[in-house]
Amino acid sequence: MAGVRLQDVADVAGVSMKTVSNVVRNYPHVSAKTRERVQRAIDELGYRPNAMGRRLATGKTGLLALAFANVAIPYFAELARVVSRVAEEFGYRVLLEETDATLEGERALMAGSEAGLVDGVIFQPSVMRSTEIARHRTDLPLVLIGETAAPLTVDRVMIDNVAAARDVTDLLIRAGRRRIGFVGHERPRLSETSRQRILGYQEALEAARITPDPALLFSSAEISAGGSVDAVGAAIDAGVRFDALVCRDDLAAIGALRALHERGVAVPDEVAVTGWDDISFSAVTFPSLTTVAPDLEALARRALELLVERVDGYGGAGRHEIVPYTVVVRESTP
Amino acid sequence: MAGVRLQDVADVAGVSMKTVSNVVRNYPHVSAKTRERVQRAIDELGYRPNAMGRRLATGKTGLLALAFANVAIPYFAELARVVSRVAEEFGYRVLLEETDATLEGERALMAGSEAGLVDGVIFQPSVMRSTEIARHRTDLPLVLIGETAAPLTVDRVMIDNVAAARDVTDLLIRAGRRRIGFVGHERPRLSETSRQRILGYQEALEAARITPDPALLFSSAEISAGGSVDAVGAAIDAGVRFDALVCRDDLAAIGALRALHERGVAVPDEVAVTGWDDISFSAVTFPSLTTVAPDLEALARRALELLVERVDGYGGAGRHEIVPYTVVVRESTP
DNA sequence: ATGAAAGCGCTAACAC
């Protein structure tokens, strides 16, 4: 039954709207028999509260926007799943917003044509600069996730990318590899994510007294497996020698695996490979991928907690938090 | 600036709310100079219309729910991306609803605790029966996608699964394969999707005078690559012989590829493999996958069109529509 | 414990 209103229930039950509202929202001070009578009327009429009416009256929508480049990228899809599950625990539903990793997309998101649609935004920027983010929408609670340069005024949750990159590079060094490449960073302009990962990679090399070789940096035209098939393939064909590859993400690693396969290079015996994100595929590639596994559950939960505090009125400075990661060792490293 | 209302703009511009409303909504009959004056007030105050107020007044929310099992499954993620893009064209935003492929999840979706949150639902059921779907929420516009058994009262868009399964099986037969298995259907109970694909597979075999062999049906514990690694691996280890595998989806195909690799079986020379969905990974596996590619753009667009018609009041019988697919031939078949 | 009435911010008839 559509169009059943609070007033209709009140009429049938012979009480006021207020009382029905109290019953619907489980307000404690309602006598048992009134509650029962009202409940019967609700069931009889098939009443369901109207979301918009409630939201207009309370000013809260129970909706939050989850914004990032593109759900079809497996890492984002898996992130969306975790955020959506955690959000449900917090009583929120998730509106999907894709920015296509373009400046226009990200600006449109931050500008937000309508007010009051969502209570807050969880956003992983791809290209926007810290200063530009800081200028926008101070009225809308916002939590950033990922490795973007975050303004001091905004909350942000991430893993320690530099440390994780150091860890996987170190794993390769301890296995005796010396010519270790890095695969999959963007060109022409590095994202902050890639910058941090390359930094950790370089730190690990230098700590082991290995001189980083710029010829072992294989950039990709886009964040995709295809881009890294081309990059790694071209390098091999050009005669570049390496015995390990630290990949920016699992997509790049999967592409690298394919390029190596095509040319009959054995993984991990001749070339070891590591990925990043621990997307579900990384367990079933051949060989399966050693990869950095961010604690997505912790990431999502912390982001939600910070966001809810902002929605509830917290107005302090930006909190920048780190959540854990692990390195999952599989077949692609010795 | 939060909390700027239509009335505030009207006061500053020295006009009525109605006029401001007309300007905001680009109502044509407003004099140029009035429009300009109002616009200046809007800019000055940083006014943005409040979504909830507008929605309450119009009864439309501009939101639609996209519901399916799990966004972390690549096919659904890619579907979400296309639906979200097409929805934007139609002036809608997308609320993500995951059912986890459970009956409770699907029932919760159909029951919908609140009215008025979304204008309609696009839903790919996993387990719910046609009759049960038909009983629910006649007030909320609903379009089903995928191969579920759809009630006659509800709109549905899908590709012709039987024909597509026939096509890929036929491709294998024409390449000279005779012992062709099917991989990845659920156990214990087959989904409608799997049922239709197995049907097409069987039809193609029979048309070629090959007797379908029940020993070549390799079911999987769940929709995942891991399930099919186990199923195909166990079959090989048990000595089952086959020279081709039609897989229920790309995930199953990727799992099959891994199981074959592990045991040193050459693809496609010894065993050919086909997938289904054409997820982006299928182009970069090794070997890359021959797969059924549903026209997602057409699927999403048609679903949106049907939904919008329902939202606009169409109340006729359910329309069941078919959209095209292609078979993308890659390296995993001869 | 329950009721009456005043909004929440906007749109839509209907006047002028």
Place this chain on the structure above:
DNA sequence: GTGTTAGCGCTTTCAT
């Protein structure tokens, strides 16, 4: 072309 006046369905003081 522009203003006035009711609502949309709900929550929320403030009474009782």
